[in-house]
Amino acid sequence: MKKKVYHWQPELSTAIIYWSCTFGILFLSLILTLEHTRPYLISNIVLGIFFFFALVGCNRYFMIEDEQLIVHALLPIRRKKITLSAIEMIRVGPKCIEISSPGFKEGTQLFIMTKKNKVAFIKSMKQQSLLSATIIDDPQLTISKHY
Structure with a gap:
């Protein structure tokens, strides 16, 4: 069975x-393309770098496995596995969710999600028997x- 992933983005400023x-890398590639009338190796390499960063930026997601919530982030250092019983509270806003857990550096972390992903994630979390969070x-x- 395929594991369900719920995509997210970090808080707004990040x-x-x-x-x-x-997208600055994309525009640099387009500027380099305009400098020549034929395909240009350097602009294609810069365009490839843009696609790499775009794919990496979309590779942030939650996954619920066994008794853990896996927060897959951009950098491997920031990836976290949090036990469902360690989650204290989940606040659900119109465009984001905030999860409170001692597993996060500041105690809470904000995640921007689409409405469809947010609803599916909350529904899946409510079905977990080990989740004691409100x-x-x-x-x-x-x-x-806001600090």
């Missing part, structure tokens, strides 16, 4: 910085962290 740099629907939760 997502904006990452995707701005990624799931709160919070319409005031925004996609950026």
